[in-house]
Amino acid sequence: MDVLYKTIDVRDLLSSSDTPSSPISAPDLRLLISRLDSHSLRIKSTVQSYLLSHQADFASLFSQCSDVVSKSENLSVQVTSLLNLISDQPIESDVRNIIGEIVEKRRELVEKREILELVGVLSELDRKFGVFRKNVESGRVVEAAEGLRELKLLLGVSGNDLVEEPIVYGFLRKQWTDCFDEIQDLLLRFVEAAVRFEQEGNTVHIKSRASVNGVDGVELYTILKAMDVADILDYGLAKVADLIIKHIITPVVSARGIPSFMEDTEQDLVPEAVLKMVPFNPESHRTKVDGEAMYSDIVQILKFINKFICFQNGSWMRCLGRLTWPRMSDQIISNFLSKVVPDDPSNLGEFQEIMKLTTGFEKALKELLFISPSDVKDEKLSKFTNNIEVHYASRKKVQILAKARKILLQSNFSLSQDYVTRISGLNKEANAGDFSNHVELLFSSEKCVVSEAAKELMDLVHQILKNVCLLPPKVGLEFYQTARNSLVLYEAIVPVKLERQLDSINQAAVLFHNDCLYLSQEILGLAFEYRPYFPGSVKEVAVFVDLAPRFQLMAEDVLQRQIQLVMHNLKQAIDGANGFRNTHRINQFESAKFCIDQVSFIIEKVHIIWEPLMLPSIYEKSMIVILKTVFLRIAEEILLLDDMAAEETLQLQGLIHLLFDHLSSLLESLLAVDQRGKSLESQRDNLDDFVLSVRKLRKLAELLNMPLKSITAAWESGELAYCSFTASEVEGFITAIFTDSPLRKECLFRIEYSNVRV
Numbered sequence: 001m002d003v004l005y006k007t008i009d010v011r012d013l014l015s016s017s018d019t020p021s022s023p024i025s026a027p028d029l030r031l032l033i034s035r036l037d038s039h040s041l042r043i044k045s046t047v048q049s050y051l052l053s054h055q056a057d058f059a060s061l062f063s064q065c066s067d068v069v070s071k072s073e074n075l076s077v078q079v080t081s082l083l084n085l086i087s088d089q090p091i092e093s094d095v096r097n098i099i100g101e102i103v104e105k106r107r108e109l110v111e112k113r114e115i116l117e118l119v120g121v122l123s124e125l126d127r128k129f130g131v132f133r134k135n136v137e138s139g140r141v142v143e144a145a146e147g148l149r150e151l152k153l154l155l156g157v158s159g160n161d162l163v164e165e166p167i168v169y170g171f172l173r174k175q176w177t178d179c180f181d182e183i184q185d186l187l188l189r190f191v192e193a194a195v196r197f198e199q200e201g202n203t204v205h206i207k208s209r210a211s212v213n214g215v216d217g218v219e220l221y222t223i224l225k226a227m228d229v230a231d232i233l234d235y236g237l238a239k240v241a242d243l244i245i246k247h248i249i250t251p252v253v254s255a256r257g258i259p260s261f262m263e264d265t266e267q268d269l270v271p272e273a274v275l276k277m278v279p280f281n282p283e284s285h286r287t288k289v290d291g292e293a294m295y296s297d298i299v300q301i302l303k304f305i306n307k308f309i310c311f312q313n314g315s316w317m318r319c320l321g322r323l324t325w326p327r328m329s330d331q332i333i334s335n336f337l338s339k340v341v342p343d344d345p346s347n348l349g350e351f352q353e354i355m356k357l358t359t360g361f362e363k364a365l366k367e368l369l370f371i372s373p374s375d376v377k378d379e380k381l382s383k384f385t386n387n388i389e390v391h392y393a394s395r396k397k398v399q400i401l402a403k404a405r406k407i408l409l410q411s412n413f414s415l416s417q418d419y420v421t422r423i424s425g426l427n428k429e430a431n432a433g434d435f436s437n438h439v440e441l442l443f444s445s446e447k448c449v450v451s452e453a454a455k456e457l458m459d460l461v462h463q464i465l466k467n468v469c470l471l472p473p474k475v476g477l478e479f480y481q482t483a484r485n486s487l488v489l490y491e492a493i494v495p496v497k498l499e500r501q502l503d504s505i506n507q508a509a510v511l512f513h514n515d516c517l518y519l520s521q522e523i524l525g526l527a528f529e530y531r532p533y534f535p536g537s538v539k540e541v542a543v544f545v546d547l548a549p550r551f552q553l554m555a556e557d558v559l560q561r562q563i564q565l566v567m568h569n570l571k572q573a574i575d576g577a578n579g580f581r582n583t584h585r586i587n588q589f590e591s592a593k594f595c596i597d598q599v600s601f602i603i604e605k606v607h608i609i610w611e612p613l614m615l616p617s618i619y620e621k622s623m624i625v626i627l628k629t630v631f632l633r634i635a636e637e638i639l640l641l642d643d644m645a646a647e648e649t650l651q652l653q654g655l656i657h658l659l660f661d662h663l664s665s666l667l668e669s670l671l672a673v674d675q676r677g678k679s680l681e682s683q684r685d686n687l688d689d690f691v692l693s694v695r696k697l698r699k700l701a702e703l704l705n706m707p708l709k710s711i712t713a714a715w716e717s718g719e720l721a722y723c724s725f726t727a728s729e730v731e732g733f734i735t736a737i738f739t740d741s742p743l744r745k746e747c748l749f750r751i752e753y754s755n756v757r758v
Contacts, residue, residue, distance in 0.1 A: 393478030
């Protein structure tokens with residue numbers, strides 16, 4: 001049969017050997033057909049021979065196929081019969097109904113079984129509640145507490161009610177809560193009966209058994225165990241802990257009593273232990289806290305409590321410790337440790353004995369399990385003593401700031417008249433050392449008077465910073481901060497203290513101004529003076545330059561406020577002259593003269609207050625501003641007059657001369673301030689150079705009695721322009737004094753078209 005599976009290549013049947021792409025000729029086609037027929041006959045012969053040789057195999061195969069077809073027909077007949085049977089009798093409906101009944105019966109059975117189980121559980125819970133009440137009534141409080149704890153687990157009491165649960169469970173939880181409150185109240189009353197405090201005598205009586213509500217002879221140990229089981233030991237011992245602190249620990253820590261112990265006594269046939277605090281006798285006992293005795297007394301008290309209240313149960317003692325130790329440690333720190341912190345850094349080494357006693361005390365408490373052996377948070381006393389340098393610094397910080405505050409509050413910022421008189425006549429360059437408040441500014445050669453508060457405060461700051469150079473870094477840093485805070489106190493206290501004085505012209509405002517200048521320059525010098533000698537860590541953070549500008553700004557602010565107050569008063573005084581009009585009339589002249597007197601009085605008052613106290617340069621500058629404003633205002637008022645009689649010009653000239661007469665001594669003092677160390681040449685010329693506005697007012701006084709031609713010539717020569725007159729002012733002045741005439745017109749024309757530069 002292999003011939004059937006071989007591939008026939010037509011080219012193989014041809015005789016020629018042409019290429020595959022060459023066409024086939026007619027003879028070749030006929031030859032090809034002949035050969036294909038021959039090949040086909042050979043294939044048929046081969047197939048026939050194969051079938052004949054395998055006849056038995058093919059017969060068996062055909063027989064099996066016939067059997068399969070026969071069985072398929074039988075199966076089809078049977079299925080058809082089954083379908084006919086089912087369609088005639090619908091049994092599936094009955095089966096479905098039967099199955100539904102079975103499911104319903106099973107569900108009812110499960111529900112009844114669950115109800116029976118619930119009834120059984122409720123019955124058991126009710127029985128346990130009954131057992132609880134019997135145990136409470138018979139005094140078996142431990143068993144009652146254990147039963148209550150079991151009920152809590154069974155009822156799932158957690159404070160959150162489940163949404164889907166039988167309502168009866170809510171009632172049962174409410175019943176459990178009532179039972180819990182009942183046993184809690186009962187146990188608390190037992191504790192109060194067993195541990196009784198006498199407040200007047202600071203005595204505690206501890207009975208081994210107690211009776212409450214007809215329940216007799218319940219032991220204190222049993223009561224505490226029941227509390228522990230019910231998880232209310234903290235709550236039950238809270239009041240006991242509070243009273244122990246109040247009546248036992250506080251007298252010991254504050255050196256008001258020593259403990260006295262009485263054990264195994266009987267009171268009403270019940271064994272009792274008594275702890276009583278015996279007051280100190282001032283004549284024979286210590287009146288201040290003795291650390292060693294205090295620690296020893298507290299340890300003895302806690303041993304007594306551990307034996308007769310906690311029954312040497314470590315967890316109970318630890319519970320009592322959690323309730324009492326925070327307050328006890330705070331009292332020991334405030335009443336003893338903080339008070340024995342050395343005042344002198346050289347005595348810090350003597351504190352080592354206190355540190356040893358404190359460490360031993362906490363070790364004894366750990367052995368009693370009063371504090372945790374492993375929790376460092378309970379080592380509050382050791383932590384305090386180990387940080388003694390910080391506490392020393394904190395204590396000194398409070399003392400220093402209190403001293404600085406006292407200095408600032410007690411200083412009255414006023415000087416006696418005798419002091420002012422002496423300082424006024426003082427040679428400020430030579431004899432300033434005779435006056436403690438007369439200081440030389442650090443970055444200036446000038447001197448001024450400062451308040452005692454500023455001087456003492458700066459001395460205090462210098463002393464603090466000297467200590468910083470000698471102290472350990474941690475303490476030095478605290479002292480450095482204290483020095484800064486002391487300076488900030490001045491900024492916070494003094495402006496508020498002097499609030500009213502700063503709104504008027506007085507010594508206090510000037511002293512405050514001088515203080516701020518003095519402090520600002522002293523602060524700038526602190527870094528240069530001390531910083532190189534500070535400990536390394538302090539040197540890295542120490543800075544003072546940020547404080548200096550704040551004091552400089554305060555000084556400038558108060559000075560400007562003072563100048564504005566003076567100028568406001570002068571403005572009101574000049575306003576009273578009514579523009580210096582009609583001074584040829586007696587009443588108007590008197591009013592103008594009073595104005596000049598008042599202006600002179602105000603300026604002289606300012607001079608008397610400022611000159612002895614201020615820095616010469618600031619005094620000079622401030623007075624120049626004030627005098628310039630006054631002189632220009634008076635000159636402006638007179639130049640604004642549109643009509644002046646001959647007599648009126650003489651009166652105005654007299655008023656100007658009067659003003660200069662009143663202020664002559666002041667102008668001389670200003671000249672002396674500006675020309676100290678220089679030779680005096682011409683007082684008039686120097687004053688003109690010193691106060692530019694004086695020229696104008698003096699020249700105005702001359703113009704009031706000067707002929708028209710002289711006025712015009714003075715303008716053309718530039719003399720009036722040199723005195724700060726303008727062409728319009730001169731023209732208006734001429735128009736107001738001289739009547740209309742050809743000469744006036746000529747002079748006005750010459751002034752208008754002159755080439756004088758103002």
